[in-house]
Amino acid sequence: MEETLDDSSKTAMLPVSDPSRPDSFKGSAMTRRGAYAAISYMVCAVLLVMFNKAALSTYSFPCANVITLFQMVCSCSFLYAMRRWKMISFISGEPKTASDNSVGMIPIKTLVHTLPLALAYLLYMLATMESVRGVNVPMYTTLRRTTVVFTMIVEYILTRQKYSSPVVGSVALIVIGAFIAGSRDLSFDAYGYAVVFLANITTAVYLATISRLGKSGGLNSFGLMWCNGIICGPILLFWTFIRGDLELTINFPHLYAPGFQAVMLLSCIMAFFLNYFIFLNTTLNSAVTQTMCGNLKDFFTIGIGWVLFGGLPFDFLNVLGQFLGFFGSGLYAYVKLRGN
Known part of the structure; x- marks a missing residue:
């Protein structure tokens, strides 16, 4: 990818994706800008899981579903304000001052x-949010690590x-590590596990769709986020209404508690930045690189989740499985950065 950008991109307050970028081949190396995007995603992802789990x-x-709806409303509000104030544009190459x-x-x-x-985004959001509820944080991140195979x-x-042998080998290490780490969790919740694997499938479809439309649709990251919000928002609002979720939210006893409101606000802010960095x-x-970044950030998610929320018991097999998973993620990162 060329490092030169047009004038409108040079003056942008936040970087945007480049839909004209050619397809990534199995031997392409990661640019510095791509590395920054990957690291920023991992930071936002860890924080968002913690805030969602707390709520x-x-x-x-x-x-x-209501949390997802709040996140969509906040995201669209942020984007609308920034577009009206000429801080961003939605179309690649379009000046921010365009009417x-x-x-x-x-x-x-x-x-x-x-x-x-x-x-795809709506299914991904709903399945991912529901999958956090029924599984403890360490086991959640372990099962989510298999998303790379689906992707x-x-x-x-x-x-x-197609991918090179080192990439396939790193993925195999991740999957083996995930099964070893989860082998001690024999009293699993079948529904919770099923939802996590459903979230894996929807995530794979969502990321692959981004990879295709992000290069052919003419929209930058902000434009794709805006389209997702204005299309999915009304659908999700109707869904939460007929399910009675809005009434449950109004009657929720901690709705006006400062702690709960702070968690919800931070969740919405992190969801906005997370979606941007995913794009x-x-x-x-x-x-696949996006999925692997999700695996790399799991080290911090598991550590913080273990301390704050408890969950999976500490034993040798779990530590061995986690180590294999992180080693596989690190191997993929090394291969990608080297461009092998």
């Missing part, structure tokens, strides 16, 4: 083009993307 478990908030040519700030044709991405399969189906990391690097 759903510590405060026993019963409506995961809005439609009510939704995005042409209708472009919205239709991003509809598959928005639907590689989906990328092969959509783009016929940026996936379009600058690849869907």
Whole structure:
């Protein structure tokens, strides 16, 4: 990827993805900008899991879908304000001072083009949020580590993307480590495990869709986020209404507690930045790289989750499995940075 950018991108307050970037090949090396996007994603992901877990478990908030709805509303509000104040643009190469040519700030044709991405995003958000509830944090991150396998399969189906032997070997280490780490958790919740694997599948489809539309749709990261919000927001609002989640939220006993409100606010802020860095990391690097970044940040998620929320017992097999998983993630990062 060339390091030169057009004038509008040079003056942007935040970096945006480059849809004109050619497809990532199995031997492409990560740029410095791509590395920054990957690290920023990992920081936001760790914090978001902690805030969501605190709302759903510590405060026993019963409506995961409502948290997702709040996150969408906040994200669209941030994007709308920044676009109106000419701080960002939604279309790649468009000056930030350009006037809005439609009510939704995005042409209708472009919205239709991003509809598959928005639907994949909605399924990804709902499944991911629900998966946090029924599984302890260490086991959640262990099971989520197998997402990379689903991502590689989906990328092969959509783009016929193939990977080198070192990449496949690093993924195999991660999967083996995940099963070893989870072998002690014999009293598992079948529903919780099923939802986590469903979240893995939806995540793989979502990231692969970003990888394709992010390079062909003409939108930057902010534009893709905006389309997701205005398409999925009304759908999720209707869904939470017919399920009675909005009524449960109004009657929630800790709704006005300062601690709960602080957790919800921080969750919404982190969700905004997380979604931005997911788009940026996936379009600058690849869907598999984005998934591997999720594995690398698990070290901090597991450590903090163990201290704050408890969960999986400490034993040799669990430590061995976690070590293999982190070693596989580190091996992939090394191969990617070297461009082998």
